[in-house]
Amino acid sequence: MIKPNPATTSTHASTPWGNAWRRFLTHRLALVCLIFLGAVALACVFGPLFSSYAFADQNLVLGPTPPSAAHWLGTDVLGRDELARLLVGGRVSLSVGLLATSIVLIIGVSYGMVAGYAGGRLDRLMMRIVDILYALPFTVFIILLMVLVNEPVQTALTKMGHANWAPKVQLGLLLLAIGAFEWLNMARVIRARTLELKSLAFVEAARALGRRPGKILWLHLLPNLAGLIVVYATLCIPSVILLESFISFLGLGVQAPLTSWGDLIKQGADNMEEYPWLLLYPSILFSLTLFALNFVGDGLRDALDPRADKAR
Amino acid sequence: MPPLLRHALIRLLEIVPVLWVVATITFLLARCVPGGPFDRDHVLTPQAAAENNAYYGLDQPLYVQYIQYLSNLLHGDLGPSYQHAGWTVNELLAQKAPVSAELGLWASLVAMVVGLGVGALAAMRPRSWSDYGLMSFAMVGICLPTFVLGPILILLFGLKWNLVNVTGWFTASDRILPSLVLGLYYAAYLARLLRGSMLEVRTQDFVRTARAKGNSDRRVILVHVLRNALTPVIAYLAPTMAGLVTGSFVVETVFQIPGIGRLFVEAVQVHEYPLLIGVTMLFAAVLLLFNWVADLLMTALNPKVLHD
Numbered sequence: 144m145i146k147p148n149p150a151t152t153s154t155h156a157s158t159p160w161g162n163a164w165r166r167f168l169t170h171r172l173a174l175v176c177l178i179f180l181g182a183v184a185l186a187c188v189f190g191p192l193f194s195s196y197a198f199a200d201q202n203l204v205l206g207p208t209p210p211s212a213a214h215w216l217g218t219d220v221l222g223r224d225e226l227a228r229l230l231v232g233g234r235v236s237l238s239v240g241l242l243a244t245s246i247v248l249i250i251g252v253s254y255g256m257v258a259g260y261a262g263g264r265l266d267r268l269m270m271r272i273v274d275i276l277y278a279l280p281f282t283v284f285i286i287l288l289m290v291l292v293n294e295p296v297q298t299a300l301t302k303m304g305h306a307n308w309a310p311k312v313q314l315g316l317l318l319l320a321i322g323a324f325e326w327l328n329m330a331r332v333i334r335a336r337t338l339e340l341k342s343l344a345f346v347e348a349a350r351a352l353g354r355r356p357g358k359i360l361w362l363h364l365l366p367n368l369a370g371l372i373v374v375y376a377t378l379c380i381p382s383v384i385l386l387e388s389f390i391s392f393l394g395l396g397v398q399a400p401l402t403s404w405g406d407l408i409k410q411g412a413d414n415m416e417e418y419p420w421l422l423l424y425p426s427i428l429f430s431l432t433l434f435a436l437n438f439v440g441d442g443l444r445d446a447l448d449p450r451a452d453k454a455r
Numbered sequence: 456m457p458p459l460l461r462h463a464l465i466r467l468l469e470i471v472p473v474l475w476v477v478a479t480i481t482f483l484l485a486r487c488v489p490g491g492p493f494d495r496d497h498v499l500t501p502q503a504a505a506e507n508n509a510y511y512g513l514d515q516p517l518y519v520q521y522i523q524y525l526s527n528l529l530h531g532d533l534g535p536s537y538q539h540a541g542w543t544v545n546e547l548l549a550q551k552a553p554v555s556a557e558l559g560l561w562a563s564l565v566a567m568v569v570g571l572g573v574g575a576l577a578a579m580r581p582r583s584w585s586d587y588g589l590m591s592f593a594m595v596g597i598c599l600p601t602f603v604l605g606p607i608l609i610l611l612f613g614l615k616w617n618l619v620n621v622t623g624w625f626t627a628s629d630r631i632l633p634s635l636v637l638g639l640y641y642a643a644y645l646a647r648l649l650r651g652s653m654l655e656v657r658t659q660d661f662v663r664t665a666r667a668k669g670n671s672d673r674r675v676i677l678v679h680v681l682r683n684a685l686t687p688v689i690a691y692l693a694p695t696m697a698g699l700v701t702g703s704f705v706v707e708t709v710f711q712i713p714g715i716g717r718l719f720v721e722a723v724q725v726h727e728y729p730l731l732i733g734v735t736m737l738f739a740a741v742l743l744l745f746n747w748v749a750d751l752l753m754t755a756l757n758p759k760v761l762h763d
Contacts, residue, residue, distance in 0.1 A: 172587075262760075271473050274746060277694055278477045278739035280731065282723050283484050290488065328691060332648075335690035335753055339683070342759035344660065367655075371687055374651035378644050381597045412603045416610070422603065430598035437594060437647070438587075444651055445582075450658035 166446040173442020176435035183432055187233030196224035198231040199400035207418045217420045219410070228402050229425060235397050236404040239318065239387050240380040246322035247379055251329025252372055256360055258330070259337025270334065277327045282393070285320055289395045292316060310401070317396035321383055329375055333368060340367050369447035377440030381433050404429050458761050463751055470743045477739045478528055478732070482521060485728045511537065528736070534729035538721075544733040547718065552737065554624055555707070555714035558637065559700030561630055565638025566699075569593070570645025571688070575681065577646065578653035586650075593646035596639030605636045605709035622711035633710045637703055641695055648691055652684040659683070686753050693749035697742040701734070 168174060191198065196214070202222030210217045216225040258269040293316055300308050340346060341364075349363050388405025391397045397406065404425055411422030456464075499507065508514045512523060527534060533544035570593065577589040599607070612632060613621035619628045656662060657680055665679045666672075702715030715734055722730035754760055 170582075267469065271469060274473050274743060275476050275480070278473075278735065278742050279480060279484065280719075280723070280735050282720065283481075283488065283731070286723065287484065287487055328694060331694065332687045332690045335686045336652075338753075338760045339686050339757050342757070370651055370655050371648075374647055378597075378647055385600050408600070408603060412606055415603075415606060426599065426603065430594075433598050434591065434594060437590065440647075441582075441590075441651075444654070448655065448658065 163443075163446040167442050170442035170445060173439050176438040176442075179435045180432065180439060183233065183428070183435075184237060187230050187237060190230040191227060191234075194224065194227045194230070196227045198223065198227040198402065200224070207414075207421070209418075209420055216424045217418075219421055220414065220418070223400075225407075225421065225424060228407060229404075229428060232402040232404045232407050232425075233428070235401065236384045236387065239314070239321070239403070240384045243318050243321040243325065243383040243387075244376055244379045246318060247325045247329050247383075248372065248376055250322065251326035252333050252365075252368070254326070255330035255333025255335075256337050256364060256368070259334040260341055260356065260360055260364065262338065262341070266334070266338075270331070273327050273330055276323075281324050284323070285390055285393050285395055288316055288320055289393070293395060310398075313396055313398070317387065317390055320390060320395065321386055325379060325383060325386070329379070332371065332375060336368060336371055337364060340364055366447070366449045369449075370444040373440050373443045373447060377436050380436060384429075459751070459754060459758070462754060462761060463747075466747055466750055470747065473743060474736070474739060475525075478525065478736060479521075481732050481735045482524055485726075485731050486517065488726060511535065524732075533733035533736070536730055537727050538725055538730070544729045547730065548715070548733055548737060551713055551715050551718055552701075554712060555702040555716060556700045558624075558630070558633055558703070558706070558712060558714060559696070559698075561634035562637035562641070562699050562703075562706075563696045565634050566641035566645055566695075567692075569639065570642035571649055573642070574646035574649030574688075575653065575676075578650045578657070578680075578684075579676065581650075581654055590646065590650065593643045596641070596643040601636050601640055601703075601705045602709065604639065605632070605706060608632050608636060609709070624710075624712045629710075633706050633712060636709075637699065637706045641699070644691065644695075645688060648688050649684060652687050653680050656680050656684045682756055685756060689749045689752055689756075693745040694742055697738065697745045701738045701741055 200223060202218065205218055205222035207220050207222070208214060208218045214224050214226070216229065219225055219228065254269065254273075258266045261269075293313065296312055297309050300306060300312065346359060346363055349359050354362075384403070385405050387396060387403055388409055391403065391406060392409075397403050407425040408422065408429060411418075411425055415422045505514070512520060515523070524534075531545070533548070536542045536544050536547055539547060573589045573593045577586045577593075580586055596604070609621050609632065612618045619632060620626065623629055653676075661683075662675060662679050665675050670679075702717075702719060704716035704720050706712070707714045707716040715737070718730065719734040721727070722734065
């Protein structure tokens with residue numbers, strides 16, 4: 144008896160998401176990278192609980208020291224333990240990266256798909272709105288958000304005795320600012336691809352069969368866009384992490400003594416000649432995370448490709 | 456009229472209302488930021504401040520200022536600069552824009568050559584060591600962001616080996632490091648987008664058909680796959696290039712290049728409305744033009760999108 148090849152039969156299953164996970168498991172490098180990312184995330188969340196140093200504890204007498212038995216990754220200019228700061232910074236950077244990217248994906252993908260699929264006047268209108276928003280000065284928008292929203296809210300919170308909510312409000316506004324800016328390119332890329340997919344035979348067939356637009360978008364176009372979405376998401380996360388440090392520098396977002404990877408790398412770059420370890424370790428962790436993310440993204444892309452089994 | 460030409464003309468006409476909306480919102484945004492251009496540096500007597508405001512028309516009602524501003528804009532006049540006394544915004548931009556444009560074009564070239572080259576080569580043999588190696592190389596630009604890669608390259612090539620000038624924008628060799636630093640960051644994006652897109656297109660039916668017709672592998676990849684895979688890349692590249700040729704704050708600061716990026720941040724800091732609006736309108740015009748070209752390119756690559 145000839146055994147049916149599970150890979151080819153799976154593509155005919157009614158749900159296109161069906162065996163993506165099984166296919167992902169066969170991608171060994173991606174799996175290793177996913178485990179690494181999980182380990183980094185766990186270390187950032189729980190690591191600071193076991194550290195003998197708090198990330199904000201200064202030791203001005205000690206000052207900046209290279210790695211030693213007491214401080215594994217050395218100390219920064221104010222004598223703060225670099226490892227503790229790196230882990231706490233990871234909490235900020237990873238959560239901002241994931242949350243902001245989710246916002247970007249949801250808005251960018253749905254907007255781009257609707258514009259691309261609708262075509263005609265609606266598409267023109269929607270894309271010109273994207274053009275307008277993209278052309279507006281982002282820095283000015285951040286400053287306005289800071290002055291007109293953040294400051295009044297902070298004052299009100301302090302009056303109501305909820306001053307400890309302030310960092311959360313700041314973080315929320317930061318996500319809003321990043322989300323408001325980064326989705327524009329995502330929408331443009333998705334719209335361009337949707338426009339192209341729309342003219343392919345399988346979409347025309349679905350339309351001829353009388354499928355409703357919502358169904359076509361969800362069942363036929365989204366699986367075909369999944370690869371592009373994943374690739375774009377893995378690019379979005381690092382750019383969001385770096386954008387965070389720029390916005391925080393402008394005064395909205397994460398404020399000292401709290402830190403983030405972008406902030407630590409920036410501080411390291413400012414002192415790279417005198418205290419190279421302050422640049423080296425944050426950069427290594429950031430790079431390794433990006434590499435892992437990159438390969439996890441590739442694995443996901445391969446797994447989500449609706450025609451993945453044809454490729455071999 | 457051929458449909459492509461018609462499409463091109465309509466798209467070109469759409470730029471006008473979009474520019475008007477951008478001009479209006481930017482005007483209002485700039486006025487929303489608290490603080491005026493003359494309440495920093497040195498305290499002015501009320502009389503001097505009033506004279507200043509009257510001289511620049513800032514004492515007029517907002518709608519009068521707006522009409523004046525729009526009519527000036529129509530004539531291509533961006534107004535006088537407040538901070539750079541004696542200079543108009545047009546003169547400032549005319550002086551700095553070519554520098555940023557040149558840097559941006561070189562950087563775009565680096566990004567395209569490295570990014571598209573790496574992306575296409577990596578997609579030829581997915582999941583092989585050449586794929587992993589090439590993509591890892593492309594990642595350098597994001598892993599070492601501009602504010603890290605810039606100083607490192609300055610340290611190595613400028614200070615240690617004395618091969619190039621550390622800062623400035625005078626000789627041809629001054630262009631190398633800033634263009635590399637700026638371009639490599641975006642090369643990483645282009646490489647990943649193109650690779651992913653090519654892998655996707657590779658499995659489409661029409662590629663199989665092309666292969667079945669007996670086309671060689673190379674021809675299939677170059678003509679059929681690459682052509683159809685370029686869409687997302689072009690959609691991403693147009694706005695990105697618009698940003699590159701109109702100034703990059705970080706790289707201009709690191710390398711002390713007299714471009715628009717630094718001018719703009721300075722304009723925001725000191726509430727210099729005309730300069731802020733001038734740079735924004737310049738960026739908007741370039742952005743819309745590039746997006747127009749991108750739109751036409753995508754339509755030309757896939758004319759089917761016109762028929763619906």
